[in-house]
Amino acid sequence: MNQTNRTNLMNRMRKHHLFWPLAVLGALLLFNLIYSPDFFSVKMRGGHLYGNVIDILNFGAPLILVAIGMTLVIATKGIDLSVGSIVAIAGAMACLTISKGGDQNSLGLVLIAVGLALALSVVLGLWNGLLVSGAGIQPIIATLILMVAGRGIAQLITDGQIITLSSPKYEFIGAGSLATLPFSIFVVVAVFAIAALVTRKTALGMFIESVGCNPEASRLAGIRSKYIVIAVYMFCGLCAGIAGLLLSSNISSADGNNAGLWYELDAILAVVIGGTSLNGGRFYLTGTLVGALIIQTLSTTIYTVGIPPEVTLVVKAFVVLAVCLIQSEAFRKALAYRWKTRRYPGEKEVARHV
Structure with missing residues (x-):
């Protein structure tokens, strides 16, 4: 392969939506490897695998689920700020059902609790979809209503207390192997x-992207855009409900106040880092997956390095900002222009058109 072909290949790779997210994820993993040489070590204890990589996948699972649903919502040019509250509501409903049902380790009771929690999550997603598509309320306002009220609903379900369980079968969902x-x-x-x-x-998928690009044109083309919007909000609610089950079963308790707190922001960041535009249209589920892994790996890195908890969010915010700037083509072009004009002061006009 000659130099020209290699250059063209590198240019095509850089333009791929997964190039920069994977590069950032690789850089984070490389830093962890240098800082802690045994970071990638995986051990078998009691028939289960343990290690930092396993923990990233395990603890990042709820965020990945929420981000998957958020991806489809954002693809329709929407947003769902209520996913964190739905996470709390789903966990609270499941734990309340099991705690009030008698034998907490009954498989039938656990299945009923899971079914009720997921059904409620879908209904809440339907509520958001109807407000956005049926009532015509802007997505950020429509979902903000449930974001605020949802915490109150979760608190009402738990009666303002933390519900604890002793149910190995329910615990298996989030902590089993x-x-x-x-x-x-x-x-x-x-x-x-x-x-x-x-x-x-x-x-x-094409219908979702077309609704995100131009809902009116999609409607004129015969696509029932309202039903598409309702469907994606219902799916987003379902994903948040599953995430709530994972979180609550992992700690065998439900906390209506703190469960899923700020998950909506991390999910939006994961979607954007993965290459999906907030303006709607084309979406990338694989990119969202990588974006969620970046956020979870960053959290693990912060704890591994030993950064004080009070500055954790600040460090996280700066890193996410850096990732978004790296992904920005306009920012990279401006950076390349400044570098070329500094290195070759007499060629400003040439650099301006590169």
Whole structure:
């Protein structure tokens, strides 16, 4: 391969939506490897795999689920600020049902609790969809209503207390293992596979993107844009509900005040880092997956380095800002222009058009 072909290949790689997210994720992992040489070590204890990489996948599972649903909502030029509250409501409903049902380790009771929690999450997603699509309320306002009220609903369900459980069968959802790996990883793989198959192997994905690009033109083309919008909000609610089950079952308790707190912001960041535009249209589920892994790896890195908790959010914000700037083509061009004009002061006009 000659120099020209290599240059063209590198240019095509840089323009790929996954190039910069993967580069940032690789840089974070490399830093952890240098700082802690045993970072990638994985050990087997009691038939289960343990290690930092396993923890990133396990603890990042709820965020990945919420971000998958958020991706489809953002693709329709919407936003869902209520996902954190839905996470809290789903966990609270499941834990309340089990705690009031008698034998907490009954499989039937656990299945009923999971079914009720997920059904409620879908209904809440339907509520958001109806406000956005039916009532015509702006998505940020429509979902802000449930974001605020949802915390109150979760507090009402738990009666302002933390509900604790002693149910190994329910605990298995978030803390159990299957084939030596955390069960939560399999849940994420299943949801991601279903979302990818439905949106990429059927016309639904194209409909979602068309609604995000121009809902009126989509309607005139025969696409029932209102139903598409309602469907994606329902799916987003379902994803948040599953995330709530993972979180509450992992700690065998429900905290209506703190469960899922700020998950909506991390999910939006994961979607944007993955290359999906907030202006709607084309979306990238794989990019969202990488973006969520970046956020979870960053959190793990912060704790590994030993940064004080009071400045954790500040460090996280600066790193995310740096990632977004690196992804910005306009920022990279401006940076390249300044570098060229400093190195070759007499060639400003040439650099301006590069």
